[in-house]
Amino acid sequence: MVEGRELAETRAIVDRTFRVRRITLGAFCGVALVVLGVPGFPFNPVFAVPFAWLLLTLPFQWLLRRQRTLRSLQNVHAAFLALESALVSYLVHRLGGVAWVGVLFYLFTVIYANFFLPPLAGYVVTGIALFGFALVAALEMTGLIPHYLPFAGQAPPHQDPVWVVATILVGGFGFYAVLAFTVRAFATMYERRRRALAELSARLLTAQEEERKRIARKVHDELGQTLAAARWALAGGDPAEAERLLNLSVEGMRTLARELRPPLLDELGLTPALRALAERFATSTGVVVEVEGPPGRLPSEVETALFRVIHEALENVRRHAEARQVTITLDRRRGAVVGEVADDGKGFDPHRAGEGLGLSGMKEWVGFLGGELHIHSQPGKGTRVRFTVPVHDSRPHRR
Ligand SMILES: Nc1ncnc2c1ncn2[C@@H]1O[C@H](COP(=O)(O)OP(=O)(O)OP(=O)(O)O)[C@@H](O)[C@H]1O
Numbered sequence: 001m002v003e004g005r006e007l008a009e010t011r012a013i014v015d016r017t018f019r020v021r022r023i024t025l026g027a028f029c030g031v032a033l034v035v036l037g038v039p040g041f042p043f044n045p046v047f048a049v050p051f052a053w054l055l056l057t058l059p060f061q062w063l064l065r066r067q068r069t070l071r072s073l074q075n076v077h078a079a080f081l082a083l084e085s086a087l088v089s090y091l092v093h094r095l096g097g098v099a100w101v102g103v104l105f106y107l108f109t110v111i112y113a114n115f116f117l118p119p120l121a122g123y124v125v126t127g128i129a130l131f132g133f134a135l136v137a138a139l140e141m142t143g144l145i146p147h148y149l150p151f152a153g154q155a156p157p158h159q160d161p162v163w164v165v166a167t168i169l170v171g172g173f174g175f176y177a178v179l180a181f182t183v184r185a186f187a188t189m190y191e192r193r194r195r196a197l198a199e200l201s202a203r204l205l206t207a208q209e210e211e212r213k214r215i216a217r218k219v220h221d222e223l224g225q226t227l228a229a230a231r232w233a234l235a236g237g238d239p240a241e242a243e244r245l246l247n248l249s250v251e252g253m254r255t256l257a258r259e260l261r262p263p264l265l266d267e268l269g270l271t272p273a274l275r276a277l278a279e280r281f282a283t284s285t286g287v288v289v290e291v292e293g294p295p296g297r298l299p300s301e302v303e304t305a306l307f308r309v310i311h312e313a314l315e316n317v318r319r320h321a322e323a324r325q326v327t328i329t330l331d332r333r334r335g336a337v338v339g340e341v342a343d344d345g346k347g348f349d350p351h352r353a354g355e356g357l358g359l360s361g362m363k364e365w366v367g368f369l370g371g372e373l374h375i376h377s378q379p380g381k382g383t384r385v386r387f388t389v390p391v392h393d394s395r396p397h398r399r
């Protein structure tokens with residue numbers, strides 16, 4: 001249900017890890033170009049790797065941005081990490097097999113894979129990294145591929161410019177800077193989620209308490225007083241008046257029950273429940289309401305959320321819009337329900353208007369389902385509340 005939010009968050013953070021890879025690798029490439037241009041600086045093929053690595057990120061970042069489900073995003077990410085492992089295996093080989101820092105390159109691949117991917121894909125990428133590492137070691141040991149000593153045979157290591165440059169680049173930028181960024185990005189993501197959850201539960205508690213107050217007031221002021229008046233009418237020998245008051249109470253109780261949870265929503269689904277809501281709204285306000293709904297049932301949490309969202313949008317029309325007509329449209333598109341509540345009222349500037357609980361609650365409901373909600377409005381031009389909610393399962397969910 002929170003898949004949509006998770007998809008957007010994961011995509012944003014994976015995108016950032018790609019960007020930081022590109023910045024780091026771009027810096028590596030820049031330095032490589034400079035040092036390779038210094039006359040007499042020994043050429044080392046290891047310096048070609050940042051270019052290949054940088055190139056590899058480009059098509060994958062493009063692909064990652066286009067994924068619309070968490071699963072496909074994870075698959076593309078896993079494919080990238082697997083290819084990255086292969087590239088790193090080459091790097092390990094060129095950097096002296098099991099020796100020196102080549103080994104550490106796997107750190108990132110393994111951290112990323114096990115943080116972002118589902119367990120199986122994470123283990124597969126880890127397996128590829130381990131396999132690549134073991135393969136290089138074994139092939140070098142048996143002499144099937146040569147063992148490179150990239151920095152040996154020249155000056156002592158700390159005086160060898162290639163060794164020093166590579167150590168600073170890889171150790172300094174490659175690990176500390178990128179690792180610091182990565183850990184911080186993870187921490188930020190969790191902190192944001194934690195804060196959002198804490199805020200949500202606080203708001204839910206407040207809203208629940210408000211709702212209880214409203215119901216208590218309604219039961220006390222309307223039902224309680226009407227029933228008390230009916231008792232007085234009976235005691236005063238006016239059964240006709242008592243009956244009228246009792247009928248009022250029954251009607252009031254029905255309205256209250258319907259407001260708490262419209263029975264039509266469970267029995268017949270969203271569209272009939274919306275039609276009934278629209279009818280009552282039209283009767284009490286005089287505003288013409290049209291409902292065009294999708295056929296068939298939706299998962300019950302989607303029906304509930306969309307009903308609440310549309311109910312709130314109608315309440316805003318009642319209180320703020322001064323509209324003559326409202327159109328509620330719901331449509332099924334591939335894997336999603338798209339909908340709109342459009343009024344021809346006075347409109348408002350959504351960037352200026354203070355957000356009450358209504359608009360943010362609507363966004364909360366839709367966000368809870370992994371969807372998106374946007375308000376389009378301008379003073380004098382009416383208001384459109386548009387939303388898209390992913391629906392993964394088209395079977396009706398009945399309680
Ligand atoms: N359909 C609409 N037409 C005109 N103005 C609107 C409409 N919907 C919202 N607004 C404006 O946006 C503001 C915020 O709406 P929101 O529902 O968040 O809060 P509210 O209705 O003022 O209070 P509540 O928390 O009780 O819903 C409103 O005060 C109103 O100015």
Ligand SMILES: [Mg+2]
Nearest residue numbers: 316356358359
């Ligand atoms: Mg409101």
